Amino acid sequence: MTTPKRIVCACEDVNDVELREAIEAGCADLESLKRLTGFATGPCQGKTCLTLARQMLAEATGATPEAVGAITFRPPVQPIPLRYLAGQEGDEA
Amino acid sequence: MTGRFSTEGPLKERYQVVVVGGGVNGLGVARHLALAGVTDVLVLEKSYLLHGASGRNGGGVRAQWGTMDNLVLARDSIPMFRHMSAELGFNVWFRQGGYLFLAHDEEKAKALADVVRFHNANGVNSRLVDPTEAHVLVPDLNAQGVVAASYHPGDGIIFPWAVVQGLAKRCVELGVDVRTFTGATGFAMKGGRIVGVETTRGRVHGDSRGQDGSGSVRVECETVVNAAGCWSREVAALAGVALPNTPVRHEILVTEALKPFLDPMLVDLRNGLYCSQDMRGELVCGIGMPGEKPGVSFASSFAFTKRVASALLDVLPSVGDVKVMRQWAGAYDVTPDNKPILGPSPGVENLVQLNGASGHGFMISPMTTRIVADVILGRKPPVDLAPYRLDRFGPGWQPEPETLVIG
Numbered sequence: 332m333t334t335p336k337r338i339v340c341a342c343e344d345v346n347d348v349e350l351r352e353a354i355e356a357g358c359a360d361l362e363s364l365k366r367l368t369g370f371a372t373g374p375c376q377g378k379t380c381l382t383l384a385r386q387m388l389a390e391a392t393g394a395t396p397e398a399v400g401a402i403t404f405r406p407p408v409q410p411i412p413l414r415y416l417a418g419q420e421g422d423e424a
Numbered sequence: 425m426t427g428r429f430s431t432e433g434p435l436k437e438r439y440q441v442v443v444v445g446g447g448v449n450g451l452g453v454a455r456h457l458a459l460a461g462v463t464d465v466l467v468l469e470k471s472y473l474l475h476g477a478s479g480r481n482g483g484g485v486r487a488q489w490g491t492m493d494n495l496v497l498a499r500d501s502i503p504m505f506r507h508m509s510a511e512l513g514f515n516v517w518f519r520q521g522g523y524l525f526l527a528h529d530e531e532k533a534k535a536l537a538d539v540v541r542f543h544n545a546n547g548v549n550s551r552l553v554d555p556t557e558a559h560v561l562v563p564d565l566n567a568q569g570v571v572a573a574s575y576h577p578g579d580g581i582i583f584p585w586a587v588v589q590g591l592a593k594r595c596v597e598l599g600v601d602v603r604t605f606t607g608a609t610g611f612a613m614k615g616g617r618i619v620g621v622e623t624t625r626g627r628v629h630g631d632s633r634g635q636d637g638s639g640s641v642r643v644e645c646e647t648v649v650n651a652a653g654c655w656s657r658e659v660a661a662l663a664g665v666a667l668p669n670t671p672v673r674h675e676i677l678v679t680e681a682l683k684p685f686l687d688p689m690l691v692d693l694r695n696g697l698y699c700s701q702d703m704r705g706e707l708v709c710g711i712g713m714p715g716e717k718p719g720v721s722f723a724s725s726f727a728f729t730k731r732v733a734s735a736l737l738d739v740l741p742s743v744g745d746v747k748v749m750r751q752w753a754g755a756y757d758v759t760p761d762n763k764p765i766l767g768p769s770p771g772v773e774n775l776v777q778l779n780g781a782s783g784h785g786f787m788i789s790p791m792t793t794r795i796v797a798d799v800i801l802g803r804k805p806p807v808d809l810a811p812y813r814l815d816r817f818g819p820g821w822q823p824e825p826e827t828l829v830i831g
Contacts, residue, residue, distance in 0.1 A: 357428045362472045363604070366585050367480065368428070374680055374749055406724050410680060410747035416733035420746060 342373020447478030452793030469563025470607030514590030681705030
């Protein structure tokens, strides 16, 4: 019997089996794991998946979640329409 | 997913070649060497794979250049990119949608007509298009004010992360020693040659800024390649070699994913804006920032965000409601003539330079890594090395203007 796959990153459709395979392929830090699997690169930018991925990496490497740390967070905090940034008129979202 | 992307276990005491920098150039030259039978190669990456410009660039690949020395490298790299997925056994997401350079005044239109003639005389099938055809190529384009554009359908985009990961995996498969979180901190010199490389060892989880302080390990070697990107000048200085390279920050943003609607990469010659739609559907955009100060900085600026958003909506007004998802910064390694530095160093012959690509290093890396591998192997490179050697910056040197530097 196989264990069902679990979604870790819903934005980019990355599951726990893919993360585990990437860790086995040598990703021993979150930045490498992000770049190989694409987790945390979608619209939520890691808000839902980072904790799960960190937990998986900590369990696999024997490090504490604190030692695993976090990815570098990039601006903006929330996705922003281009026309707001361009200073154009428009309805508030 | 199969294979590994880095090597484990202790370093050997001696390697034939040590490559400083685990980006597209460092891994690329290691792969060429290994394919030629030289597998006794160590690649040192001081952080995680893709930490430098190889993981921070926009993935543009174009043969439309204004000087012969850049054109040849870029033109002949395109077929190598086309075959790369098959050769690496790893999808690098190459898509040839062309590049469309937009000129909004007669002077720039004439300059484009001149470079198109230059391209056509040198094996690049670009063509001048009028605003009507530009609109056909990009239905969402605001062609108002466009006087002319140059279009080369063979140009395209690639996913830089996948290229570097594919190269790393293939290097490891071929027997190359690829070490992440291991930097070069010094060279042991003897009689004008490098005989050893001091390395950091240690790995810290999730923090590329620190090393764990477990001490330095020296490895002996015959040849060192300096493929350290924006840190190349510092690496060369460790051997007493002065490079004229200057690191300059460049920022990029990416939007949420959309259905495919933008085939070519758009370039606006008024402001250095470039925008492509990547294979995930996201828009990837950068722009020239006047007054950017030299130095290695990966900080994001709101000035960039505003400038690129305004410039983008000017040429693609339909994407105003599309959301910016993420922005980041990297650093170009800029030379005085915007051409890379390739080959041996005066005074330290076994320090081979592979850097200074001035913002287009990724797109020319198939050729530059091949050339440098040929130099190390004692083979004749596919092009004359003279225009790229470090010693070109001698007395009486005059830079040939490169008109198609953007961003």
